[in-house]
């Protein structure tokens with residue numbers, strides 16, 4: 001077809017306007033619809049989720065995070081407020097425990113370093129004995145034992161360029177720290193109005209005056225005592241609180257095993273899961289069955305709603321409430337896991353109970369077996385964060401951390417509620433926000449975690 005341009009050119013302006021409108025409107029509409037369906041430029045060319053058997057499923061799952069997108073702006077702004085002191089380097093001497101505690105220790109430490117304008121030694125951690133789970137001091141492990149080192153270094157470098165992160169090499173002698181250990185003053189203004197940034201910095205200055213001077217061209221290394229949930233995170237800018245915890249992502253090798261677990265769960269039980277959705281509806285229930293020997297030794301299971309039968313009753317009831325047929329269980333106790341499986345199968349209606357070692361193919365299962373007890377738990381940590389509905393135990397900072405991170409996701413969706421209201425309406429329940437329920441009560445956690453834990 002030939003277009004007669006000369007006749008077009010001779011049309012009055014109003015005709016052009018209509019012509020443009022008629023041409024552009026469908027284009028605009030199509031593009032609008034496309035962007036509605038692909039908000040951030042999805043990695044998949046089609047709107048459909050990747051087939052669970054495809055490698056794209058794994059990639060999409062790994063590209064998705066619960067608190068997302070990560071926005072470093074508030075962190076950059078906060079770092080900009082510090083007086084950076086070249087030469088002052090902090091060392092976290094003794095982070096310890098499982099992921100819930102170590103994550104808390106490290107985030108408090110990073111916050112304290114930022115406020116002091118100090119650089120840091122890349123923190124490591126004490127690791128638990130595989131023979132005696134109650135002994136969390138058995139040996140030492142580096143940062144990447146749990147966390148994604150590359151992501152951490154890249155993100156700190158970008159958001160806080162004035163903070164240097166030194167990574168001690170095994171063969172490199174370390175400069176000696178100044179004598180003594182610095183106990184950072186709490187920043188929990190909710191327990192004491194005196195717990196301000198200024199009071200914290202004065203405490204540091206007093207320590208440095210007594211134990212060593214900071215000279216710009218010389219490194220002054222200070223050992224910090226670990227703290228746990230000692231920052232009032234809710235007194236900080238909202239976005240700072242939201243994004244700060246995202247500095248610590250789980251080691252990608254371990255995270256990949258979690259993606260494979262979810263993929264296999266989807267295949268084995270025929271559950272539809274869109275790997276691009278952080279917390280999919282109607283897919284599977286996630287339970288943290290916390291009945292291992294160390295929990296028994298600590299007396300945790302003697303309290304209301306904390307023993308094996310109370311935990312498993314509640315997890316089954318909640319799964320059924322939400323019409324979920326598959327329960328993914330995290331537990332370090334193989335005996336109790338088998339008991340739970342039998343209990344759920346003989347329930348009417350029966351439910352399928354599964355776990356990471358049931359689901360992983362032989363190669364991945366072997367890789368997981370080579371890891372330590374706390375590293376294996378990180379696979380559960382990642383899978384449980386992204387289950388449809390979660391159930392855990394208040395005594396466990398692992399459980400509570402999962403619930404708190406998921407609660408941030410809920411808040412990001414504009415669904416803000418008070419998860420602690422349930423303490424007044426039900427016996428033996430600590431937290432319930434509709435997507436996560438934390439059983440039993442724990443005075444210390446209920447006082448420390450709501451404001452002190454980083455999501």
Ligand SMILES: *[C@@H]1O[C@H](CO)[C@@H](O)[C@H](O)[C@H]1NC(C)=O
Nearest residue numbers: 073074075076077078079080
């Ligand atoms: C931080 O400070 C620098 C230099 O003063 C400025 O260019 C930058 O925009 C600031 N960043 C934020 C996030 O405030």
Ligand SMILES: *[C@@H]1O[C@H](CO)[C@@H](O)[C@H](O)[C@H]1NC(C)=O
Nearest residue numbers: 175176212215217218219220
């Ligand atoms: C650096 O500190 C060490 C002790 O930590 C001291 O012996 C040395 O003289 C200092 N160097 C300078 C240039 O101040």
Ligand SMILES: *[C@@H]1O[C@H](CO)[C@@H](O)[C@H](O)[C@H]1NC(C)=O
Nearest residue numbers: 291292293294332333335336
């Ligand atoms: C597992 O739980 C049983 C009780 O059901 C207990 O006797 C055993 O010590 C626990 N084992 C581990 C490894 O936690």
Ligand SMILES: *[C@@H]1O[C@H](CO)[C@@H](O)[C@H](O)[C@H]1NC(C)=O
Nearest residue numbers: 303304305306307308309310
């Ligand atoms: C387990 O806990 C429930 C609820 O707290 C309690 O009623 C029950 O007696 C406990 N069972 C055992 C065997 O201790």
Ligand SMILES: *[C@@H]1O[C@H](CO)[C@@H](O)[C@H](O)[C@H]1NC(C)=O
Nearest residue numbers: 268269345349350351352353
């Ligand atoms: C799930 O449980 C049902 C019993 O309700 C059983 O028939 C089925 O085989 C189980 N599925 C798998 C994959 O184990």
